[in-house]
Amino acid sequence: MTKKNDFKIGQCKLCLKDDTTLVDSHIIPDFVFRWLKKNSFNRYLRTSIVPNKRAQGGITEKLLCEKCDNVTFGGELEAPFADTIFNPILLKQKDSEPFIYDKVLLRFCVSVLWRVLIFGIEDAKKTKGLTVNLDTIILGMEDLANQWREYLVDNQSSWTGLNVYFLRFGGAGLDPRDIGPGMHTYSQLTIDMGSFVDPYMWEPKIYAKLGPFVTFIPITDYYLPLWEKEGISSLNENGGLLSFKGRKLPEHFKLFMQQRSDSSSGMFQRMSDIQKSKILKIKNENLIEYEQSDEYLLAIKDIQEINLHDQS
Incomplete structure:
Protein backbone atom coordinates (compact mmCIF):
# COMPACT_ATOMS: atom_id res chain seq x y z
CA MET A 1 0.00 0.00 0.00
CA THR A 2 0.91 3.69 -0.17
CA LYS A 3 3.95 5.50 1.16
CA LYS A 4 2.13 8.83 1.56
CA ASN A 5 5.07 11.22 1.46
CA ASP A 6 6.38 10.05 -1.92
CA PHE A 7 4.36 10.86 -5.04
CA LYS A 8 4.40 12.33 -8.55
CA ILE A 9 1.82 13.47 -11.13
CA GLY A 10 1.03 11.16 -14.03
CA GLN A 11 -1.35 8.50 -15.35
CA CYS A 12 -2.51 5.69 -13.07
CA LYS A 13 -1.54 2.37 -14.64
CA LEU A 14 -4.75 0.72 -13.42
CA CYS A 15 -7.69 3.15 -13.85
CA LEU A 16 -5.81 5.18 -16.52
CA LYS A 17 -6.77 8.48 -14.90
CA ASP A 18 -4.50 11.26 -16.20
CA ASP A 19 -2.81 14.05 -14.23
CA THR A 20 -3.37 12.32 -10.93
CA THR A 21 -1.12 11.90 -7.93
CA LEU A 22 0.80 8.63 -8.20
CA VAL A 23 1.82 7.04 -4.94
CA ASP A 24 4.72 4.69 -4.30
CA SER A 25 3.02 1.29 -4.55
CA HIS A 26 4.48 -2.00 -3.37
CA ILE A 27 4.95 -4.60 -6.10
CA ILE A 28 4.76 -7.39 -3.51
CA PRO A 29 2.20 -6.30 -0.85
CA ASP A 30 3.61 -4.61 2.22
CA PHE A 31 2.01 -7.05 4.71
CA VAL A 32 4.27 -9.82 3.35
CA PHE A 33 7.35 -7.81 4.26
CA ARG A 34 5.95 -6.98 7.70
CA TRP A 35 5.60 -10.74 8.26
CA LEU A 36 9.17 -11.34 7.07
CA LYS A 37 10.59 -8.68 9.39
CA LYS A 38 9.03 -10.53 12.32
CA ASN A 39 10.85 -13.65 11.19
CA SER A 40 14.14 -11.93 10.37
CA PHE A 41 16.41 -11.58 13.39
CA ASN A 42 17.89 -8.18 12.48
CA ARG A 43 14.54 -6.58 11.43
CA TYR A 44 16.07 -5.29 8.17
CA LEU A 45 15.62 -6.63 4.65
CA ARG A 46 17.98 -6.83 1.72
CA THR A 47 17.08 -7.68 -1.85
CA SER A 48 19.11 -9.61 -4.40
CA ILE A 49 18.87 -6.55 -6.67
CA VAL A 50 20.68 -4.21 -4.24
CA PRO A 51 22.26 -6.51 -1.61
CA ASN A 52 24.32 -3.75 0.04
CA LYS A 53 21.28 -1.61 0.90
CA ARG A 54 19.16 -2.31 3.97
CA ALA A 55 15.44 -1.73 3.42
CA GLN A 56 12.39 -1.43 5.62
CA GLY A 57 10.10 -2.86 2.94
CA GLY A 58 9.94 -4.22 -0.56
CA ILE A 59 10.32 -2.73 -4.03
CA THR A 60 7.96 0.16 -4.77
CA GLU A 61 7.09 1.98 -7.99
CA LYS A 62 4.90 4.99 -8.76
CA LEU A 63 2.23 3.01 -10.61
CA LEU A 64 -1.14 3.82 -9.08
CA CYS A 65 -3.34 6.62 -7.84
CA GLU A 66 -4.10 6.55 -4.13
CA LYS A 67 -7.60 5.10 -4.61
CA CYS A 68 -6.41 2.19 -6.76
CA ASP A 69 -3.50 1.47 -4.42
CA ASN A 70 -5.31 1.76 -1.08
CA VAL A 71 -8.87 0.76 -1.99
CA THR A 72 -9.00 -1.32 -5.18
CA PHE A 73 -5.90 -3.34 -4.26
CA GLY A 74 -5.29 -2.65 -0.58
CA GLY A 75 -8.79 -2.74 0.85
CA GLU A 76 -10.63 -5.04 -1.55
CA LEU A 77 -7.91 -7.64 -2.26
CA GLU A 78 -4.85 -7.45 -0.01
CA ALA A 79 -6.67 -7.04 3.31
CA PRO A 80 -9.05 -10.01 2.74
CA PHE A 81 -6.15 -12.23 1.63
CA ALA A 82 -4.02 -11.25 4.63
CA ASP A 83 -6.91 -11.59 7.11
CA THR A 84 -8.45 -14.85 5.86
CA ILE A 85 -5.53 -16.78 4.34
CA PHE A 86 -2.01 -15.45 4.90
CA ASN A 87 -2.01 -14.61 8.59
CA PRO A 88 -4.38 -17.36 9.87
CA ILE A 89 -2.47 -20.13 8.08
CA LEU A 90 0.98 -18.88 9.13
CA LEU A 91 -0.21 -18.40 12.71
CA LYS A 92 -1.72 -21.92 12.54
CA GLN A 93 -5.17 -20.51 13.30
CA LYS A 94 -6.65 -22.02 10.14
CA ASP A 95 -6.52 -25.53 8.72
CA SER A 96 -4.87 -25.46 5.30
CA GLU A 97 -5.47 -29.05 4.19
CA PRO A 98 -7.69 -29.04 2.28
CA PHE A 99 -7.34 -25.38 1.41
CA ILE A 100 -10.72 -23.62 0.97
CA TYR A 101 -10.79 -20.24 -0.81
CA ASP A 102 -13.29 -17.76 -2.23
CA LYS A 103 -13.38 -15.63 -5.37
CA VAL A 104 -11.08 -12.97 -3.88
CA LEU A 105 -8.02 -15.22 -4.13
CA LEU A 106 -7.80 -15.29 -7.93
CA ARG A 107 -8.23 -11.51 -8.18
CA PHE A 108 -5.62 -10.98 -5.46
CA CYS A 109 -3.13 -13.22 -7.29
CA VAL A 110 -3.74 -11.47 -10.62
CA SER A 111 -3.32 -8.06 -8.94
CA VAL A 112 0.12 -9.03 -7.60
CA LEU A 113 1.22 -10.66 -10.84
CA TRP A 114 0.00 -7.67 -12.86
CA ARG A 115 2.28 -5.43 -10.80
CA VAL A 116 5.19 -7.86 -11.31
CA LEU A 117 4.46 -7.80 -15.05
CA ILE A 118 4.39 -3.98 -15.14
CA PHE A 119 7.68 -3.90 -13.21
CA GLY A 120 9.15 -6.40 -15.70
CA ILE A 121 8.05 -4.26 -18.65
CA GLU A 122 9.70 -1.13 -17.23
CA ASP A 123 12.84 -3.12 -16.42
CA ALA A 124 12.94 -4.61 -19.93
CA LYS A 125 12.67 -1.14 -21.50
CA LYS A 126 15.89 -0.15 -19.72
CA THR A 127 17.77 -2.90 -21.59
CA LYS A 128 16.24 -2.34 -25.07
CA GLY A 129 18.77 -3.08 -27.78
CA LEU A 130 20.73 -5.52 -25.61
CA THR A 131 18.53 -8.53 -26.33
CA VAL A 132 17.35 -9.85 -29.69
CA ASN A 133 13.61 -9.28 -30.35
CA LEU A 134 13.16 -7.47 -27.02
CA ASP A 135 10.93 -4.85 -28.67
CA THR A 136 8.54 -7.59 -29.78
CA ILE A 137 8.61 -9.16 -26.31
CA ILE A 138 7.80 -5.80 -24.67
CA LEU A 139 4.83 -5.26 -27.00
CA GLY A 140 3.52 -8.71 -26.09
CA MET A 141 3.98 -7.98 -22.38
CA GLU A 142 2.15 -4.66 -22.68
CA ASP A 143 -0.78 -6.33 -24.44
CA LEU A 144 -0.92 -8.97 -21.72
CA ALA A 145 -0.76 -6.33 -18.98
CA ASN A 146 -3.68 -4.47 -20.55
CA GLN A 147 -5.79 -7.66 -20.68
CA TRP A 148 -5.13 -8.25 -16.98
CA ARG A 149 -5.79 -4.58 -16.18
CA GLU A 150 -9.22 -4.75 -17.84
CA TYR A 151 -10.06 -7.76 -15.68
CA LEU A 152 -8.92 -6.02 -12.47
CA VAL A 153 -10.88 -2.78 -12.98
CA ASP A 154 -14.19 -4.60 -13.58
CA ASN A 155 -15.37 -6.63 -10.59
CA GLN A 156 -18.02 -8.29 -12.77
CA SER A 157 -15.60 -9.47 -15.44
CA SER A 158 -14.58 -13.11 -15.91
CA TRP A 159 -10.99 -14.28 -16.09
CA THR A 160 -10.11 -15.26 -19.68
CA GLY A 161 -6.35 -15.71 -19.27
CA LEU A 162 -4.39 -18.90 -18.77
CA ASN A 163 -4.41 -20.85 -15.51
CA VAL A 164 -3.63 -19.00 -12.28
CA TYR A 165 -1.81 -21.21 -9.78
CA PHE A 166 -1.48 -20.80 -6.03
CA LEU A 167 0.88 -23.07 -4.07
CA ARG A 168 1.79 -23.41 -0.42
CA PHE A 169 5.07 -24.87 0.90
CA GLY A 170 5.77 -26.38 4.31
CA GLY A 171 3.25 -27.38 6.98
CA ALA A 172 0.27 -28.94 5.26
CA GLY A 173 1.52 -27.70 1.89
CA LEU A 174 4.05 -29.03 -0.59
CA ASP A 175 7.16 -30.65 0.88
CA PRO A 176 10.35 -28.58 0.25
CA ARG A 177 12.38 -31.80 0.33
CA ASP A 178 10.66 -32.89 -2.89
CA ILE A 179 12.32 -29.97 -4.71
CA GLY A 180 15.81 -30.95 -3.61
CA PRO A 181 18.17 -30.68 -0.63
CA GLY A 182 18.47 -27.31 1.08
CA MET A 183 15.21 -25.77 -0.14
CA HIS A 184 13.54 -24.98 3.22
CA THR A 185 14.67 -21.35 3.51
CA TYR A 186 13.82 -20.38 -0.05
CA SER A 187 10.51 -22.24 -0.22
CA GLN A 188 9.17 -21.05 3.15
CA LEU A 189 10.78 -17.70 3.95
CA THR A 190 12.08 -15.94 0.83
CA ILE A 191 10.13 -13.24 -1.03
CA ASP A 192 10.79 -13.29 -4.76
CA MET A 193 9.33 -12.31 -8.12
CA GLY A 194 10.12 -12.70 -11.80
CA SER A 195 8.73 -12.23 -15.31
CA PHE A 196 9.19 -14.36 -18.38
CA VAL A 197 12.03 -12.22 -19.72
CA ASP A 198 14.17 -13.35 -16.76
CA PRO A 199 17.00 -15.79 -17.56
CA TYR A 200 16.36 -19.43 -16.64
CA MET A 201 12.58 -18.91 -16.57
CA TRP A 202 12.02 -22.54 -17.56
CA GLU A 203 8.27 -22.19 -17.97
CA PRO A 204 7.50 -18.73 -19.37
CA LYS A 205 5.48 -17.19 -16.56
CA ILE A 206 4.84 -14.22 -14.30
CA TYR A 207 5.86 -15.37 -10.83
CA ALA A 208 5.53 -14.03 -7.28
CA LYS A 209 6.62 -15.67 -4.05
CA LEU A 210 5.11 -14.42 -0.79
CA GLY A 211 7.06 -16.34 1.82
CA PRO A 212 5.65 -19.90 1.78
CA PHE A 213 3.02 -19.01 -0.85
CA VAL A 214 3.69 -18.98 -4.60
CA THR A 215 1.42 -17.67 -7.32
CA PHE A 216 2.12 -17.61 -11.05
CA ILE A 217 0.46 -17.44 -14.46
CA PRO A 218 2.06 -19.32 -17.37
CA ILE A 219 2.40 -17.38 -20.61
CA THR A 220 2.01 -20.45 -22.83
CA ASP A 221 -0.08 -23.59 -22.37
CA TYR A 222 2.79 -25.96 -23.22
CA GLU A 251 10.31 -31.56 -12.67
CA HIS A 252 10.70 -28.37 -14.71
CA PHE A 253 9.31 -26.30 -11.82
CA LYS A 254 11.67 -27.96 -9.32
CA LEU A 255 14.60 -26.91 -11.51
CA PHE A 256 13.21 -23.39 -11.71
CA MET A 257 12.89 -23.11 -7.93
CA GLN A 258 16.40 -24.49 -7.42
CA GLN A 259 17.68 -21.78 -9.76
CA ARG A 260 15.84 -19.05 -7.85
CA SER A 261 17.09 -20.46 -4.55
CA ASP A 262 20.69 -20.46 -5.79
CA SER A 263 20.33 -16.83 -6.87
CA SER A 264 18.85 -15.87 -3.50
CA SER A 265 21.47 -17.71 -1.43
CA GLY A 266 24.26 -16.09 -3.43
CA MET A 267 23.16 -12.63 -2.29
CA PHE A 268 25.44 -12.72 0.79
CA GLN A 269 28.49 -13.35 -1.39
CA ARG A 270 27.67 -10.28 -3.50
CA MET A 271 27.60 -7.99 -0.46
CA SER A 272 30.49 -5.72 0.37
CA ASP A 273 32.82 -6.74 3.21
CA ILE A 274 31.40 -3.88 5.29
CA GLN A 275 27.84 -5.16 4.93
CA LYS A 276 28.91 -8.74 5.65
CA SER A 277 30.62 -7.65 8.86
CA LYS A 278 27.51 -5.68 9.93
CA ILE A 279 25.32 -8.78 9.54
CA LEU A 280 27.75 -11.00 11.44
CA LYS A 281 27.98 -8.40 14.22
CA ILE A 282 24.19 -8.26 14.57
CA LYS A 283 24.04 -12.06 14.72
CA ASN A 284 26.67 -12.21 17.44
CA GLU A 285 25.02 -9.47 19.48
CA ASN A 286 21.58 -11.13 19.20
CA LEU A 287 22.63 -14.76 19.24
CA ILE A 288 19.74 -16.09 21.35
CA GLU A 289 17.13 -14.28 19.26
CA TYR A 290 18.80 -15.44 16.05
CA GLU A 291 18.89 -19.09 17.14
CA GLN A 292 15.15 -18.95 17.88
CA SER A 293 14.23 -17.37 14.52
CA ASP A 294 12.70 -19.21 11.57
CA GLU A 295 15.63 -17.93 9.55
CA TYR A 296 18.09 -19.91 11.68
CA LEU A 297 15.97 -23.06 12.09
CA LEU A 298 15.29 -23.36 8.37
CA ALA A 299 18.96 -22.72 7.59
CA ILE A 300 19.95 -25.59 9.91
CA LYS A 301 17.58 -27.92 8.04
CA ASP A 302 19.10 -26.82 4.75
CA ILE A 303 22.67 -27.39 5.93
CA GLN A 304 21.86 -30.84 7.29
CA GLU A 305 20.15 -31.94 4.07
CA ILE A 306 22.94 -30.58 1.86
CA ASN A 307 25.59 -32.37 3.96
CA LEU A 308 23.68 -35.67 3.75
CA HIS A 309 23.25 -35.24 0.01
CA ASP A 310 26.98 -34.53 -0.49
CA GLN A 311 27.92 -37.63 1.54
CA SER A 312 25.62 -39.96 -0.40
Whole structure:
Protein backbone atom coordinates (compact mmCIF):
# COMPACT_ATOMS: atom_id res chain seq x y z
CA MET A 1 0.00 0.00 0.00
CA THR A 2 0.91 3.69 -0.17
CA LYS A 3 3.95 5.50 1.16
CA LYS A 4 2.13 8.83 1.56
CA ASN A 5 5.07 11.22 1.46
CA ASP A 6 6.38 10.05 -1.92
CA PHE A 7 4.36 10.86 -5.04
CA LYS A 8 4.40 12.33 -8.55
CA ILE A 9 1.82 13.47 -11.13
CA GLY A 10 1.03 11.16 -14.03
CA GLN A 11 -1.35 8.50 -15.35
CA CYS A 12 -2.51 5.69 -13.07
CA LYS A 13 -1.54 2.37 -14.64
CA LEU A 14 -4.75 0.72 -13.42
CA CYS A 15 -7.69 3.15 -13.85
CA LEU A 16 -5.81 5.18 -16.52
CA LYS A 17 -6.77 8.48 -14.90
CA ASP A 18 -4.50 11.26 -16.20
CA ASP A 19 -2.81 14.05 -14.23
CA THR A 20 -3.37 12.32 -10.93
CA THR A 21 -1.12 11.90 -7.93
CA LEU A 22 0.80 8.63 -8.20
CA VAL A 23 1.82 7.04 -4.94
CA ASP A 24 4.72 4.69 -4.30
CA SER A 25 3.02 1.29 -4.55
CA HIS A 26 4.48 -2.00 -3.37
CA ILE A 27 4.95 -4.60 -6.10
CA ILE A 28 4.76 -7.39 -3.51
CA PRO A 29 2.20 -6.30 -0.85
CA ASP A 30 3.61 -4.61 2.22
CA PHE A 31 2.01 -7.05 4.71
CA VAL A 32 4.27 -9.82 3.35
CA PHE A 33 7.35 -7.81 4.26
CA ARG A 34 5.95 -6.98 7.70
CA TRP A 35 5.60 -10.74 8.26
CA LEU A 36 9.17 -11.34 7.07
CA LYS A 37 10.59 -8.68 9.39
CA LYS A 38 9.03 -10.53 12.32
CA ASN A 39 10.85 -13.65 11.19
CA SER A 40 14.14 -11.93 10.37
CA PHE A 41 16.41 -11.58 13.39
CA ASN A 42 17.89 -8.18 12.48
CA ARG A 43 14.54 -6.58 11.43
CA TYR A 44 16.07 -5.29 8.17
CA LEU A 45 15.62 -6.63 4.65
CA ARG A 46 17.98 -6.83 1.72
CA THR A 47 17.08 -7.68 -1.85
CA SER A 48 19.11 -9.61 -4.40
CA ILE A 49 18.87 -6.55 -6.67
CA VAL A 50 20.68 -4.21 -4.24
CA PRO A 51 22.26 -6.51 -1.61
CA ASN A 52 24.32 -3.75 0.04
CA LYS A 53 21.28 -1.61 0.90
CA ARG A 54 19.16 -2.31 3.97
CA ALA A 55 15.44 -1.73 3.42
CA GLN A 56 12.39 -1.43 5.62
CA GLY A 57 10.10 -2.86 2.94
CA GLY A 58 9.94 -4.22 -0.56
CA ILE A 59 10.32 -2.73 -4.03
CA THR A 60 7.96 0.16 -4.77
CA GLU A 61 7.09 1.98 -7.99
CA LYS A 62 4.90 4.99 -8.76
CA LEU A 63 2.23 3.01 -10.61
CA LEU A 64 -1.14 3.82 -9.08
CA CYS A 65 -3.34 6.62 -7.84
CA GLU A 66 -4.10 6.55 -4.13
CA LYS A 67 -7.60 5.10 -4.61
CA CYS A 68 -6.41 2.19 -6.76
CA ASP A 69 -3.50 1.47 -4.42
CA ASN A 70 -5.31 1.76 -1.08
CA VAL A 71 -8.87 0.76 -1.99
CA THR A 72 -9.00 -1.32 -5.18
CA PHE A 73 -5.90 -3.34 -4.26
CA GLY A 74 -5.29 -2.65 -0.58
CA GLY A 75 -8.79 -2.74 0.85
CA GLU A 76 -10.63 -5.04 -1.55
CA LEU A 77 -7.91 -7.64 -2.26
CA GLU A 78 -4.85 -7.45 -0.01
CA ALA A 79 -6.67 -7.04 3.31
CA PRO A 80 -9.05 -10.01 2.74
CA PHE A 81 -6.15 -12.23 1.63
CA ALA A 82 -4.02 -11.25 4.63
CA ASP A 83 -6.91 -11.59 7.11
CA THR A 84 -8.45 -14.85 5.86
CA ILE A 85 -5.53 -16.78 4.34
CA PHE A 86 -2.01 -15.45 4.90
CA ASN A 87 -2.01 -14.61 8.59
CA PRO A 88 -4.38 -17.36 9.87
CA ILE A 89 -2.47 -20.13 8.08
CA LEU A 90 0.98 -18.88 9.13
CA LEU A 91 -0.21 -18.40 12.71
CA LYS A 92 -1.72 -21.92 12.54
CA GLN A 93 -5.17 -20.51 13.30
CA LYS A 94 -6.65 -22.02 10.14
CA ASP A 95 -6.52 -25.53 8.72
CA SER A 96 -4.87 -25.46 5.30
CA GLU A 97 -5.47 -29.05 4.19
CA PRO A 98 -7.69 -29.04 2.28
CA PHE A 99 -7.34 -25.38 1.41
CA ILE A 100 -10.72 -23.62 0.97
CA TYR A 101 -10.79 -20.24 -0.81
CA ASP A 102 -13.29 -17.76 -2.23
CA LYS A 103 -13.38 -15.63 -5.37
CA VAL A 104 -11.08 -12.97 -3.88
CA LEU A 105 -8.02 -15.22 -4.13
CA LEU A 106 -7.80 -15.29 -7.93
CA ARG A 107 -8.23 -11.51 -8.18
CA PHE A 108 -5.62 -10.98 -5.46
CA CYS A 109 -3.13 -13.22 -7.29
CA VAL A 110 -3.74 -11.47 -10.62
CA SER A 111 -3.32 -8.06 -8.94
CA VAL A 112 0.12 -9.03 -7.60
CA LEU A 113 1.22 -10.66 -10.84
CA TRP A 114 0.00 -7.67 -12.86
CA ARG A 115 2.28 -5.43 -10.80
CA VAL A 116 5.19 -7.86 -11.31
CA LEU A 117 4.46 -7.80 -15.05
CA ILE A 118 4.39 -3.98 -15.14
CA PHE A 119 7.68 -3.90 -13.21
CA GLY A 120 9.15 -6.40 -15.70
CA ILE A 121 8.05 -4.26 -18.65
CA GLU A 122 9.70 -1.13 -17.23
CA ASP A 123 12.84 -3.12 -16.42
CA ALA A 124 12.94 -4.61 -19.93
CA LYS A 125 12.67 -1.14 -21.50
CA LYS A 126 15.89 -0.15 -19.72
CA THR A 127 17.77 -2.90 -21.59
CA LYS A 128 16.24 -2.34 -25.07
CA GLY A 129 18.77 -3.08 -27.78
CA LEU A 130 20.73 -5.52 -25.61
CA THR A 131 18.53 -8.53 -26.33
CA VAL A 132 17.35 -9.85 -29.69
CA ASN A 133 13.61 -9.28 -30.35
CA LEU A 134 13.16 -7.47 -27.02
CA ASP A 135 10.93 -4.85 -28.67
CA THR A 136 8.54 -7.59 -29.78
CA ILE A 137 8.61 -9.16 -26.31
CA ILE A 138 7.80 -5.80 -24.67
CA LEU A 139 4.83 -5.26 -27.00
CA GLY A 140 3.52 -8.71 -26.09
CA MET A 141 3.98 -7.98 -22.38
CA GLU A 142 2.15 -4.66 -22.68
CA ASP A 143 -0.78 -6.33 -24.44
CA LEU A 144 -0.92 -8.97 -21.72
CA ALA A 145 -0.76 -6.33 -18.98
CA ASN A 146 -3.68 -4.47 -20.55
CA GLN A 147 -5.79 -7.66 -20.68
CA TRP A 148 -5.13 -8.25 -16.98
CA ARG A 149 -5.79 -4.58 -16.18
CA GLU A 150 -9.22 -4.75 -17.84
CA TYR A 151 -10.06 -7.76 -15.68
CA LEU A 152 -8.92 -6.02 -12.47
CA VAL A 153 -10.88 -2.78 -12.98
CA ASP A 154 -14.19 -4.60 -13.58
CA ASN A 155 -15.37 -6.63 -10.59
CA GLN A 156 -18.02 -8.29 -12.77
CA SER A 157 -15.60 -9.47 -15.44
CA SER A 158 -14.58 -13.11 -15.91
CA TRP A 159 -10.99 -14.28 -16.09
CA THR A 160 -10.11 -15.26 -19.68
CA GLY A 161 -6.35 -15.71 -19.27
CA LEU A 162 -4.39 -18.90 -18.77
CA ASN A 163 -4.41 -20.85 -15.51
CA VAL A 164 -3.63 -19.00 -12.28
CA TYR A 165 -1.81 -21.21 -9.78
CA PHE A 166 -1.48 -20.80 -6.03
CA LEU A 167 0.88 -23.07 -4.07
CA ARG A 168 1.79 -23.41 -0.42
CA PHE A 169 5.07 -24.87 0.90
CA GLY A 170 5.77 -26.38 4.31
CA GLY A 171 3.25 -27.38 6.98
CA ALA A 172 0.27 -28.94 5.26
CA GLY A 173 1.52 -27.70 1.89
CA LEU A 174 4.05 -29.03 -0.59
CA ASP A 175 7.16 -30.65 0.88
CA PRO A 176 10.35 -28.58 0.25
CA ARG A 177 12.38 -31.80 0.33
CA ASP A 178 10.66 -32.89 -2.89
CA ILE A 179 12.32 -29.97 -4.71
CA GLY A 180 15.81 -30.95 -3.61
CA PRO A 181 18.17 -30.68 -0.63
CA GLY A 182 18.47 -27.31 1.08
CA MET A 183 15.21 -25.77 -0.14
CA HIS A 184 13.54 -24.98 3.22
CA THR A 185 14.67 -21.35 3.51
CA TYR A 186 13.82 -20.38 -0.05
CA SER A 187 10.51 -22.24 -0.22
CA GLN A 188 9.17 -21.05 3.15
CA LEU A 189 10.78 -17.70 3.95
CA THR A 190 12.08 -15.94 0.83
CA ILE A 191 10.13 -13.24 -1.03
CA ASP A 192 10.79 -13.29 -4.76
CA MET A 193 9.33 -12.31 -8.12
CA GLY A 194 10.12 -12.70 -11.80
CA SER A 195 8.73 -12.23 -15.31
CA PHE A 196 9.19 -14.36 -18.38
CA VAL A 197 12.03 -12.22 -19.72
CA ASP A 198 14.17 -13.35 -16.76
CA PRO A 199 17.00 -15.79 -17.56
CA TYR A 200 16.36 -19.43 -16.64
CA MET A 201 12.58 -18.91 -16.57
CA TRP A 202 12.02 -22.54 -17.56
CA GLU A 203 8.27 -22.19 -17.97
CA PRO A 204 7.50 -18.73 -19.37
CA LYS A 205 5.48 -17.19 -16.56
CA ILE A 206 4.84 -14.22 -14.30
CA TYR A 207 5.86 -15.37 -10.83
CA ALA A 208 5.53 -14.03 -7.28
CA LYS A 209 6.62 -15.67 -4.05
CA LEU A 210 5.11 -14.42 -0.79
CA GLY A 211 7.06 -16.34 1.82
CA PRO A 212 5.65 -19.90 1.78
CA PHE A 213 3.02 -19.01 -0.85
CA VAL A 214 3.69 -18.98 -4.60
CA THR A 215 1.42 -17.67 -7.32
CA PHE A 216 2.12 -17.61 -11.05
CA ILE A 217 0.46 -17.44 -14.46
CA PRO A 218 2.06 -19.32 -17.37
CA ILE A 219 2.40 -17.38 -20.61
CA THR A 220 2.01 -20.45 -22.83
CA ASP A 221 -0.08 -23.59 -22.37
CA TYR A 222 2.79 -25.96 -23.22
CA TYR A 223 3.44 -27.04 -19.60
CA LEU A 224 -0.19 -27.15 -18.40
CA PRO A 225 -0.55 -30.95 -18.91
CA LEU A 226 2.44 -31.50 -16.58
CA TRP A 227 0.61 -29.69 -13.76
CA GLU A 228 -2.54 -31.70 -14.44
CA LYS A 229 -0.50 -34.92 -14.37
CA GLU A 230 0.70 -34.10 -10.84
CA GLY A 231 -2.86 -33.30 -9.71
CA ILE A 232 -2.15 -29.63 -8.99
CA SER A 233 -5.18 -27.56 -9.94
CA SER A 234 -5.40 -23.95 -11.02
CA LEU A 235 -7.65 -21.49 -9.20
CA ASN A 236 -11.36 -21.27 -9.95
CA GLU A 237 -12.54 -17.66 -10.13
CA ASN A 238 -15.66 -18.50 -8.10
CA GLY A 239 -13.68 -20.13 -5.28
CA GLY A 240 -13.11 -23.76 -4.44
CA LEU A 241 -10.83 -26.19 -2.70
CA LEU A 242 -7.11 -26.92 -3.12
CA SER A 243 -5.33 -29.94 -1.71
CA PHE A 244 -1.56 -30.39 -1.70
CA LYS A 245 -1.55 -33.68 0.21
CA GLY A 246 0.64 -36.19 -1.62
CA ARG A 247 1.22 -33.76 -4.50
CA LYS A 248 4.60 -33.21 -6.15
CA LEU A 249 5.84 -30.45 -8.40
CA PRO A 250 6.58 -31.06 -12.08
CA GLU A 251 10.31 -31.56 -12.67
CA HIS A 252 10.70 -28.37 -14.71
CA PHE A 253 9.31 -26.30 -11.82
CA LYS A 254 11.67 -27.96 -9.32
CA LEU A 255 14.60 -26.91 -11.51
CA PHE A 256 13.21 -23.39 -11.71
CA MET A 257 12.89 -23.11 -7.93
CA GLN A 258 16.40 -24.49 -7.42
CA GLN A 259 17.68 -21.78 -9.76
CA ARG A 260 15.84 -19.05 -7.85
CA SER A 261 17.09 -20.46 -4.55
CA ASP A 262 20.69 -20.46 -5.79
CA SER A 263 20.33 -16.83 -6.87
CA SER A 264 18.85 -15.87 -3.50
CA SER A 265 21.47 -17.71 -1.43
CA GLY A 266 24.26 -16.09 -3.43
CA MET A 267 23.16 -12.63 -2.29
CA PHE A 268 25.44 -12.72 0.79
CA GLN A 269 28.49 -13.35 -1.39
CA ARG A 270 27.67 -10.28 -3.50
CA MET A 271 27.60 -7.99 -0.46
CA SER A 272 30.49 -5.72 0.37
CA ASP A 273 32.82 -6.74 3.21
CA ILE A 274 31.40 -3.88 5.29
CA GLN A 275 27.84 -5.16 4.93
CA LYS A 276 28.91 -8.74 5.65
CA SER A 277 30.62 -7.65 8.86
CA LYS A 278 27.51 -5.68 9.93
CA ILE A 279 25.32 -8.78 9.54
CA LEU A 280 27.75 -11.00 11.44
CA LYS A 281 27.98 -8.40 14.22
CA ILE A 282 24.19 -8.26 14.57
CA LYS A 283 24.04 -12.06 14.72
CA ASN A 284 26.67 -12.21 17.44
CA GLU A 285 25.02 -9.47 19.48
CA ASN A 286 21.58 -11.13 19.20
CA LEU A 287 22.63 -14.76 19.24
CA ILE A 288 19.74 -16.09 21.35
CA GLU A 289 17.13 -14.28 19.26
CA TYR A 290 18.80 -15.44 16.05
CA GLU A 291 18.89 -19.09 17.14
CA GLN A 292 15.15 -18.95 17.88
CA SER A 293 14.23 -17.37 14.52
CA ASP A 294 12.70 -19.21 11.57
CA GLU A 295 15.63 -17.93 9.55
CA TYR A 296 18.09 -19.91 11.68
CA LEU A 297 15.97 -23.06 12.09
CA LEU A 298 15.29 -23.36 8.37
CA ALA A 299 18.96 -22.72 7.59
CA ILE A 300 19.95 -25.59 9.91
CA LYS A 301 17.58 -27.92 8.04
CA ASP A 302 19.10 -26.82 4.75
CA ILE A 303 22.67 -27.39 5.93
CA GLN A 304 21.86 -30.84 7.29
CA GLU A 305 20.15 -31.94 4.07
CA ILE A 306 22.94 -30.58 1.86
CA ASN A 307 25.59 -32.37 3.96
CA LEU A 308 23.68 -35.67 3.75
CA HIS A 309 23.25 -35.24 0.01
CA ASP A 310 26.98 -34.53 -0.49
CA GLN A 311 27.92 -37.63 1.54
CA SER A 312 25.62 -39.96 -0.40
